[in-house]
Amino acid sequence: MVAILNIETATKNCSVSIASDGEILAIQELNDGNYSHAEKLHPFIQQVIKEAKLSFDEIDAIAVSKGPGSYTGLRIGVSAAKGLCFALGKPLIAVETLQSLACKVHVDEGLIVPMLDARRMEVYAAVYNANYEQVREIKAEIINNDSFKEYLSQGKVYFIGDGTAKCKEVITHKNAVFIDREFPSAKEMANRSFDKYKKNDIEDVAYFEPFYLKDFVATPEK
Incomplete structure (x- = not known):
C-alpha cells in the first residue's frame, strides 16, 4: 500500500486527501468563496490523517498542486507540503493543477x-x-x-x-x-500523484517552486 497525502490550494477550494494506491481514504475540502487556506489547511491535514487511521510516519509521499493558480494559495500549499517533507523525510510530488481539473x-x-x-x-x-x-x-x-x-x-x-x-x-x-462551478480538488490528484510515485517522478524539496505562469504583481492599497 502506498499512502499519499494530496494538497490542493491553487484556487479558492482548499482541499486535502489521503489516498492508498490512488484510492481515496479520506478527504476534506472547503470552497466558501474566500481564500481560507491559511486557517483550514493544517486542520484538514490532521483530520484526513485521523479519518484514514494512519500516522504521519505511515505516509509515503506528499503531493501538492503545482499551479498555475492563486499566487498566495500556491505559496500556502507548497510551503505546507515542503515543511512536511522536511520534517518527515518524505518525497515531494508535484501535480499539474489543470490536469487534475481536466480529470473531472x-x-x-x-x-x-x-x-x-x-x-x-x-x-x-x-x-x-x-x-x-x-x-x-x-x-x-x-x-x-x-x-x-x-x-x-x-x-x-x-x-x-x-x-x-x-x-x-x-x-x-x-x-x-x-x-462551470468546478474547481481543482485533491480527489482528482490521487491517481496522478500515485502514477508519479510509481515512476519516481519526484521534486527536489529544497528548490521546488510553484508554477505561477505569470509574475506576481502586488496591488498597492488605496
Whole structure:
C-alpha cells in the first residue's frame, strides 16, 4: 500500500486527501468563496490523517498542486507540503493543477479545456484529450471569439473550471460544452500523484517552486 497525502490550494477550494494506491481514504475540502487556506489547511491535514487511521510516519509521499493558480494559495500549499517533507523525510510530488481539473470530465472522445479565472477576460488554460494527455501547453490568454477555434472545428470541446463563466457569451460554437462551478480538488490528484510515485517522478524539496505562469504583481492599497 502506498499512502499519499494530496494538497490542493491553487484556487479558492482548499482541499486535502489521503489516498492508498490512488484510492481515496479520506478527504476534506472547503470552497466558501474566500481564500481560507491559511486557517483550514493544517486542520484538514490532521483530520484526513485521523479519518484514514494512519500516522504521519505511515505516509509515503506528499503531493501538492503545482499551479498555475492563486499566487498566495500556491505559496500556502507548497510551503505546507515542503515543511512536511522536511520534517518527515518524505518525497515531494508535484501535480499539474489543470490536469487534475481536466480529470473531472469523463468522456470517450473530444477535447477537455480546463481553465482558471484570471483578471478581466484572461484565463489560465490548457488542452487535453479524453485520456488526459496534454494536447496544448498551458497559457495565460485573453478570451475572444476565435479562442480554441481550431479545436472546436474538430469536435466537442469541454470547458471546465471557474474560468468558463466569462467565456460562455464569447465562445458560442456549437461544439462548446461548458461545465462551470468546478474547481481543482485533491480527489482528482490521487491517481496522478500515485502514477508519479510509481515512476519516481519526484521534486527536489529544497528548490521546488510553484508554477505561477505569470509574475506576481502586488496591488498597492488605496
